[in-house]
Amino acid sequence: MEPSSVVETPSPTVSQRDQWIVESQVFQIYQLFSTIPPNAQSLMLELQRDKHIEYLSKGLRHLGSAFSVLDANRPWLCYWIIHAIALLGETIDDDLEDNTVDFLNRCQDPNGGFAGGPGQMPHLATTYASVNTLITLGGDKALASINRDKLYGFMRRMKQPNGGFRMHDEGEIDVRACYTAISVASVLNILDDELIKNVGDFILSCQTYEGGIAGEPGSEAHGGYTFCGLAAMILIGEANRLDLPRLLDWVVFRQGKECGFQGRTNKLVDGCYSFWQGGAVALLQRLQSVIEEQMVEASQSFTKSDAPDEKESSAGTSSHATSRIRREGISESCSSDVKNIGLNFINEWRESEPLFHSIALQQYILLCAQEQEGGLRDKPGKRRDHYHSCYCLSGLSLCQYSWSKRPDSPPLPKVVMGPYSNLLEPIHPLFNVVLERYREAHEFFSGL
Amino acid sequence: MAGKIEDESNDRVPLRLRPEWSDVTPIPQNNGPNPVVPINYSEEFSEVMDYFRAVYFANELSSRALSLTAEAISLNAGNYTVWHFRRSLLESLKVDLHVEREFVERVASGNSKNYQIWHHRRWVAEKLGLEARNSELEFTKKILSIDAKHYHAWSHRQWVLQTLGGWEDELNYCSELLAEDIFNNSAWNQRYFVITRSPFLGGIKAMRESEVLYTIEAIISYPENESSWRYLRGLYKDEATLYVNDTQVSSVCLKILRTKSNYLFALSTLLDLICLGYQPNEDFRDAIEALRTSDNEEQDSDIARTICSILEQVDPIRVNYWVWRKSRLPQAA
Ligand SMILES: [Zn+2]
Numbered sequence: 001m002e003p004s005s006v007v008e009t010p011s012p013t014v015s016q017r018d019q020w021i022v023e024s025q026v027f028q029i030y031q032l033f034s035t036i037p038p039n040a041q042s043l044m045l046e047l048q049r050d051k052h053i054e055y056l057s058k059g060l061r062h063l064g065s066a067f068s069v070l071d072a073n074r075p076w077l078c079y080w081i082i083h084a085i086a087l088l089g090e091t092i093d094d095d096l097e098d099n100t101v102d103f104l105n106r107c108q109d110p111n112g113g114f115a116g117g118p119g120q121m122p123h124l125a126t127t128y129a130s131v132n133t134l135i136t137l138g139g140d141k142a143l144a145s146i147n148r149d150k151l152y153g154f155m156r157r158m159k160q161p162n163g164g165f166r167m168h169d170e171g172e173i174d175v176r177a178c179y180t181a182i183s184v185a186s187v188l189n190i191l192d193d194e195l196i197k198n199v200g201d202f203i204l205s206c207q208t209y210e211g212g213i214a215g216e217p218g219s220e221a222h223g224g225y226t227f228c229g230l231a232a233m234i235l236i237g238e239a240n241r242l243d244l245p246r247l248l249d250w251v252v253f254r255q256g257k258e259c260g261f262q263g264r265t266n267k268l269v270d271g272c273y274s275f276w277q278g279g280a281v282a283l284l285q286r287l288q289s290v291i292e293e294q295m296v297e298a299s300q301s302f303t304k305s306d307a308p309d310e311k312e313s314s315a316g317t318s319s320h321a322t323s324r325i326r327r328e329g330i331s332e333s334c335s336s337d338v339k340n341i342g343l344n345f346i347n348e349w350r351e352s353e354p355l356f357h358s359i360a361l362q363q364y365i366l367l368c369a370q371e372q373e374g375g376l377r378d379k380p381g382k383r384r385d386h387y388h389s390c391y392c393l394s395g396l397s398l399c400q401y402s403w404s405k406r407p408d409s410p411p412l413p414k415v416v417m418g419p420y421s422n423l424l425e426p427i428h429p430l431f432n433v434v435l436e437r438y439r440e441a442h443e444f445f446s447g448l
Numbered sequence: 449m450a451g452k453i454e455d456e457s458n459d460r461v462p463l464r465l466r467p468e469w470s471d472v473t474p475i476p477q478n479n480g481p482n483p484v485v486p487i488n489y490s491e492e493f494s495e496v497m498d499y500f501r502a503v504y505f506a507n508e509l510s511s512r513a514l515s516l517t518a519e520a521i522s523l524n525a526g527n528y529t530v531w532h533f534r535r536s537l538l539e540s541l542k543v544d545l546h547v548e549r550e551f552v553e554r555v556a557s558g559n560s561k562n563y564q565i566w567h568h569r570r571w572v573a574e575k576l577g578l579e580a581r582n583s584e585l586e587f588t589k590k591i592l593s594i595d596a597k598h599y600h601a602w603s604h605r606q607w608v609l610q611t612l613g614g615w616e617d618e619l620n621y622c623s624e625l626l627a628e629d630i631f632n633n634s635a636w637n638q639r640y641f642v643i644t645r646s647p648f649l650g651g652i653k654a655m656r657e658s659e660v661l662y663t664i665e666a667i668i669s670y671p672e673n674e675s676s677w678r679y680l681r682g683l684y685k686d687e688a689t690l691y692v693n694d695t696q697v698s699s700v701c702l703k704i705l706r707t708k709s710n711y712l713f714a715l716s717t718l719l720d721l722i723c724l725g726y727q728p729n730e731d732f733r734d735a736i737e738a739l740r741t742s743d744n745e746e747q748d749s750d751i752a753r754t755i756c757s758i759l760e761q762v763d764p765i766r767v768n769y770w771v772w773r774k775s776r777l778p779q780a781a
Contacts (some may be wrong), residue, residue, distance in 0.1 A: 014596065015631035060484050067487045071497075072527040077485040098529055099482040106478050118478040119501050120529040168528055170535070172567045209640055209682025213515070215599070218606045218645065220637040222599065249716075252769045253674060265633040265674050267597065292776055298688060299723055299778035357765050 022268050025380045026258040029367050036286050045366050045418030051089055051374030052389065056081045059386055060096060070118030072126075075107055079129040079136070080390035086136050086434045087393045087424045101142050105128045112150030122154055123168045128180035135187065135433050135441040144443045152190045155181050157402040174215040175206050179228030183431055186235045186342050187438070188249075193285040196338065200238040203229045207242055210265060211250030221249055221250060223276040230280050231430050234287070234345065237338050244284065244291045245298065248355065253282045255356050259381075260364035269322025270378045271369035271388050274361055274395025275432065281356040282398045282429050286345065288352065345441055346407050354402035362399045362417035365392050394432055397424040406434050459491065463499050469513055474498030493523050504533050509540040518551065521714055529565045535571060549580075553587065567598040570607055581612040589621075596625060597634040598668050603610050606641055610619055615646040631665055634674040656683055663701050670709040677717060692726045692751060705735040712763055713741075719755045723778055752777045 005183070033044060060081050061071075070077060078100055083271040085092060092100070107130060113122025114130035134142040158181065159164045178199050180423040185191040205217040206229060212221025213229035230247065233239040254261045254277045262272035284291065369376045369392045375384030376392035400423055401407065403415050408426045416423055428438040463469045478497055479486065489497070500520045503513040517534040520527060538548060552569045560566075569587075573580040577647055588605040591598050619642050625635035643655040660683055666676040680700075683690035691697060698721060704714035722728060728736075728751055736751060739758050748754045756774035760767050 013629035013631055015629050017632075034671075036627050061486075063485055065488050065490050065493070067485075069486060071489075071493075071524050072529065074485050074487075083487070094501045095482070096484065099480070100484045101527055102480050103480070103484045106483075116528070118480075119505075120527070121532060123528060130622050167563075168532070170532060171528065172563055208637065209685050210637075210678045216603055216606075218610075218641045220599065220604050220634050248719075250678075252766050255765050257765060264597070265632070265634055265678060266631045295723065296778065297777060299725060301688060307704075353768055353772070355769050357768060360765055444452055 047422040055374030075126040075129040078133045080386040084390045112154030126182045156425040163202035174227040175229045179232040210244035223273045227276040227280045259360035272391040275391040278395045349407045351405040358399040358402045403427045475501040584608040636675045671704045677713040
């Protein structure tokens with residue numbers, strides 16, 4: 001920045017140029033915002049609820065031919081739309097609700113799992129989307145329509161010896177598959193030792209030198225996989241095996257001066273990472289004591305090992321070794337404890353401060369990701385879509401409740417950016433379903 | 449003929465008019481009377497999928513089924529069921545997989561950002577074995593020349609290296625990409641992959657010294673580049689003591705701090721070092737002192753606290769994180 005340090009200005013690299021273009025677009029919006037009168041500002045910050053509902057509901061009833069490329073993702077479309085509507089505190093008409101249950105039932109495979117559309121093969125990601133949609137709809141009919149026994153069989157067939165899961169028969173193995181399997185199994189109360197076995201090893205092998213988590217061992221740390229990996233590790237009670245201080249450091253650095261999150265180091269800001277990265281920080285906010293423990297351990301491992309010949313063993317492996325012991329202690333009583341992790345996560349909630357910049361992120365979502373005509377998007381210049389609408393709103397909800405005493409206690413007006421009517425429903429951050437619907441589902445499935 | 453994408457021109461003959469399909473009864477999608485998220489399929493899309501269902505449900509392992517999967521993929525490359533069926537067709541019909549590779553390449557040229565294309569490509573390469581090595585490395589190189597951070601392309605390339613080999617030139621390739629764009633974090637990640645896993649380089653211990661030099665040079669040229677700082681830290685993964693004791697690390701921090709510009713990562717790195725037990729000397733204290741702004745910072749004898757306070761100021765987007773770090777500093781020695 002300082003002219004004195006620049007001898008000759010090399011031409012900017014692709015990363016720099018792309019970054020500067022986006023920065024200038026975003027700052028233009030913030031600049032405009034700062035110059036307009038307060039009443040115009042609060043108008044600009046207003047969540048266009050009716051417009052969003054209109055856009056979302058329309059997609060539920062009709063999609064143009066361009067959506068053919070999502071023909072193997074239709075349960076995802078259901079989830080993105082119905083979850084976004086639920087976040088906005090609305091419900092869909094009874095007939096649409098029935099039609100959704102009926103449609104997803106046609107995607108359900110007789111041998112377990114949900115497919116991307118009727119007549120397709122079952123797939124773990126669309127299973128996650130279908131189950132989350134049915135939980136969001138709620139009610140006995142929707143919840144009872146899930147064939148848990150068959151679904152469990154499907155998940156066992158997808159389970160790999162290395163601990164990971166395949167997305168579908170002969171499909172790819174990655175951290176997404178692990179999360180979608182574990183999340184579904186957890187919320188449906190069918191998580192057991194067989195499904196959990198070695199999955200922690202697989203996810204651990206995907207944490208990179210940067211601190212974040214990649215899709216496969218060796219790949220680059222990425223927001224989507226980081227959320228998936230961390231949430232899955234929490235759900236199986238093995239989060240303490242990850243290097244959490246490095247994970248936290250990586251993820252908080254993904255929030256940039258554009259105020260939103262990027263997916264990877266030196267990539268561009270994108271509204272959907274409001275949930276993937278914001279969600280990962282929100283989860284870490286609940287793991288503070290474990291992070292502290294790991295930090296203390298790391299600082300002590302040095303002071304203890306002043307003798308040079310000792311240094312490798314103690315600094316290199318000590319933290320790893322202790323977490324392993326701790327984990328083995330837990331895993332003895334695993335089955336019963338693990339089944340309640342999702343619920344305990346909510347019940348053991350304590351008031352704390354967010355570790356990311358919640359207000360800034362809300363600003364990005366409302367001013368840069370929101371389309372005034374309805375729907376939300378990646379960034380200015382991009383077009384709205386259902387995926388980004390879902391994940392921008394999910395991220396916004398996380399921000400609004402990030403200071404709350406209880407996961408669902410109404411936040412103070414000052415922490416909700418824009419008019420208080422912007423307030424969304426709270427979510428369960430491990431599953432990304434509206435909290436109240438999670439509770440209903442948990443009760444339903446724990447009684448089965 | 450197998451594996452050819454039909455021309456997208458208007459002279460496409462509908463399947464129902466093609467004599468070779470006359471014996472097949474298409475199966476419409478079981479969408480129900482009132483489907484949600486209904487897609488207004490084009491006539492062509494519906495017809496192709498209706499015929500696809502007919503052959504798929506009948507498990508018809510024929511060459512006409514194979515060309516039909518190509519049509520279906522050209523309409524929606526994200527349909528994993530179609531790809532899956534295509535693989536069983538390729539196997540049972542013993543199709544030349546070199547031809548299949550070209551097919552994947554054509555599909556990828558339209559849109560390469562879906563899981564199915566890459567999963568399929570991996571399957572083909574696995575079947576072809578060693579002979580596929582160069583073509584796969586070239587293919588990913590081509591994709592990466594257009595989008596140097598393409599996640600799937602990098603994953604595929606790593607799989608090729610690990611399964612089929614070809615490591616010899618990979619470090620050079622990373623250097624080339626980083627010379628073009630030092631901010632390309634994917635190239636840094638690949639570099640880490642190579643130095644830690646290449647069978648020719650002796651692993652991270654053998655590479656550390658030269659990599660530290662390379663990285664420090666990159667940091668000095670662009671101290672605002674987070675990628676190089678994270679890479680530097682990565683070179684000491686699970687070696688905290690080595691990290692803290694290596695004067696090259698602390699020196700580069702000091703050097704950047706003294707320039708008083710773009711010092712965010714130098715400062716946060718120094719904080720990490722101190723948290724791990726590093727004892728900064730007077731030079732560091734002076735450099736930190738010089739960064740303090742007079743306005744509102746509390747006087748503090750603890751250098752780690754001072755660093756956190758500066759970070760709160762100069763890195764306001766992470767203010768909560770720095771406040772939190774400040775409240776969790778290890779007991780000063
Ligand atoms: Zn996005």
